[in-house]
Amino acid sequence: MxxxxxxxxxxxxxxxxxxxxxxxxTRIILGVGLLGNGVNLLILTSGSVxxxxxxxxxxxxxxxxxxxxxxxxxxxxxxLAIVAFLLSVAYRSWTIDGNDVVEDDISDxxxxxxxxxxxxxxxxx
Amino acid sequence: xxxxxxxxxxxxxxxxxLCYVFARNTALQRAVAVTVTLGVTVASVALLVHVDTVGxxxxxxxxxxxxxxxxxxxxxxxxxxxxxxxxxxxxxxxxAIGQGARDERSPWYAPAYLALVAGVSGAFLxxxxxxxxxxxxxxxxxxxxxxxxxxxxxQIRSGTTYVVLNVVESLVLVTGVxxxxxxxxxxxxxxxxxxxxxxxxxxxxxxxxxxxxxFGLKAAVFPLFSWLPDSYPAAPSPVSAVFAGxxxxxxxxxxxRTQTQWFPDTNRTLLLVVAAATMVVGVLGAxxxxxxxxxxSFHIVSQIGYMxxxxxxxxxxxxxxxxxxxxxxxxxxxxxxxxxxxxxQDEGTSQLDRLSGLARRSGLLAVLFLVPALSLAGLPPFSxxxxxxxxxxxxxxxxxxxxxxxALTVSILTLVSMMKIWTGAFWGxxxxxxxxxVLRHHPLMAAVTWFVVALTIGVALFxxxxxxxxxxxxxxxxxxxxxxxxxxxx
Numbered sequence: 301m302x303x304x305x306x307x308x309x310x311x312x313x314x315x316x317x318x319x320x321x322x323x324x325x326t327r328i329i330l331g332v333g334l335l336g337n338g339v340n341l342l343i344l345t346s347g348s349v350x351x352x353x354x355x356x357x358x359x360x361x362x363x364x365x366x367x368x369x370x371x372x373x374x375x376x377x378x379x380l381a382i383v384a385f386l387l388s389v390a391y392r393s394w395t396i397d398g399n400d401v402v403e404d405d406i407s408d409x410x411x412x413x414x415x416x417x418x419x420x421x422x423x424x425x
Numbered sequence: 426x427x428x429x430x431x432x433x434x435x436x437x438x439x440x441x442x443l444c445y446v447f448a449r450n451t452a453l454q455r456a457v458a459v460t461v462t463l464g465v466t467v468a469s470v471a472l473l474v475h476v477d478t479v480g481x482x483x484x485x486x487x488x489x490x491x492x493x494x495x496x497x498x499x500x501x502x503x504x505x506x507x508x509x510x511x512x513x514x515x516x517x518x519x520x521a522i523g524q525g526a527r528d529e530r531s532p533w534y535a536p537a538y539l540a541l542v543a544g545v546s547g548a549f550l551x552x553x554x555x556x557x558x559x560x561x562x563x564x565x566x567x568x569x570x571x572x573x574x575x576x577x578x579x580q581i582r583s584g585t586t587y588v589v590l591n592v593v594e595s596l597v598l599v600t601g602v603x604x605x606x607x608x609x610x611x612x613x614x615x616x617x618x619x620x621x622x623x624x625x626x627x628x629x630x631x632x633x634x635x636x637x638x639x640f641g642l643k644a645a646v647f648p649l650f651s652w653l654p655d656s657y658p659a660a661p662s663p664v665s666a667v668f669a670g671x672x673x674x675x676x677x678x679x680x681x682r683t684q685t686q687w688f689p690d691t692n693r694t695l696l697l698v699v700a701a702a703t704m705v706v707g708v709l710g711a712x713x714x715x716x717x718x719x720x721x722s723f724h725i726v727s728q729i730g731y732m733x734x735x736x737x738x739x740x741x742x743x744x745x746x747x748x749x750x751x752x753x754x755x756x757x758x759x760x761x762x763x764x765x766x767x768x769x770q771d772e773g774t775s776q777l778d779r780l781s782g783l784a785r786r787s788g789l790l791a792v793l794f795l796v797p798a799l800s801l802a803g804l805p806p807f808s809x810x811x812x813x814x815x816x817x818x819x820x821x822x823x824x825x826x827x828x829x830x831x832a833l834t835v836s837i838l839t840l841v842s843m844m845k846i847w848t849g850a851f852w853g854x855x856x857x858x859x860x861x862x863v864l865r866h867h868p869l870m871a872a873v874t875w876f877v878v879a880l881t882i883g884v885a886l887f888x889x890x891x892x893x894x895x896x897x898x899x900x901x902x903x904x905x906x907x908x909x910x911x912x913x914x915x
Contacts, residue, residue: 328589332593339596342604343599343602371602382595385566392576405586407655
């Protein structure tokens, strides 16, 4: 694994993580895309040092391991489907209430909205 | 049976394609879905018998060598999970057809449901780590669609959390896959135990934690459970029933495989603490809720803790207890959600403060709720007692008294929260505005609920044979490298 590749993976992971931590779904989608690319590069580098083309280079000694390339191909397709689905969720969220902010859990909001929650907690019935 | 394992994934996927073709014809879609799920259910029972009497079955795609081809492996554990999973999938499908809710009549319900069947079956049968990841993606993708099918405000809100967290989980999982491949040079589940045992301890620990985080989020263990109680109640009852019964258990299945076979005893203390926290937080969350679905959703988390505790304790006896616990838990949890679906269909709500006196109006419905509820709490005549007894016995044998104390306390608290549903919804006087004795649910819904509750009673009645099967299963899972490294649990 070359240092450049390692550095690139590190950058993709860190930027992706930063974006995923946002509240806006659009930024999360961008983050997922970057993280996905980071992971794909990681898989590619896991196949040890790059060598000749796996199939054409028959007979050569320095062959690239073809397995990670097959894995990356699958991972890319899955990543595409996930991003497409997330985009449609973001669009739907926008048509419903005009934004794509990821909201809080119902319980969290209920507790946050109720200043007297300590007195009657668990007494809903 | 050799060569046929791919059918458990291929048949539902072909059904998915057919359902897309018949998108305008709900009746035809239902016929395809019922035929396919019934077919794979029958086939998986045959597979279970075959695996138990003859031995594990392996299928490699395309004639490639085992190490690099797509491999499906059915050992006792996989075959058992396949049977339980497919029976539940079939039952819930019939229930959903009976209910005929808005989302079930959507042209995209049947295809997504069949894709879910394919993903769950594939995850149980996967013979290599990447294949497991792909099957996880299939089932997650199908679950995203089912969860947000109506596309209303509530579903999009909770669906967003669910989707984003599971997407991040997938990325962690695939990172784990890449690092496992980088360090061991293989992804085959048959070869990994030996290769992983040869790694330095620190590397193995890192890999095990990475996989544990990925599968732990799927299984909803303590710090990673918060998506579950929020997203499951937003789905329609049949969908949340099948999610509650099966999806988290796929995560437990993956943890069981990886932690017992690949990293024996690596994370014992961590897993025990996580298990205790999962049990306690889950049940306390359940007690605080005021909606049947939300109470039941928190219970999923709590019950996962018992399974993780068994996995943490390790050894053949503990794994046998976990296998039995999972087999008991899936129909129990599913049936509770199915009962909730009937209540919602009749009353239009699952909020406890708007329900009362259901037992007076339908004694049978009350029985249908009470049997799995008491079983979940672990009272003696029911299947939950046997499962909890197994885990508690192993805990005492290994001197981990504190996890036993936590498990028993949580069991009492489970009973408390079940009684909360009982007193809130079933007990008391029927409100006067309702006509007594008129229940509006479809007979198919009641029939399926009866069937699943009967299954939970069956698990209790045949606890002996099932437990001895679980012990044989656990014996298969005895960690391979344990003999060389001397890490076998007592």
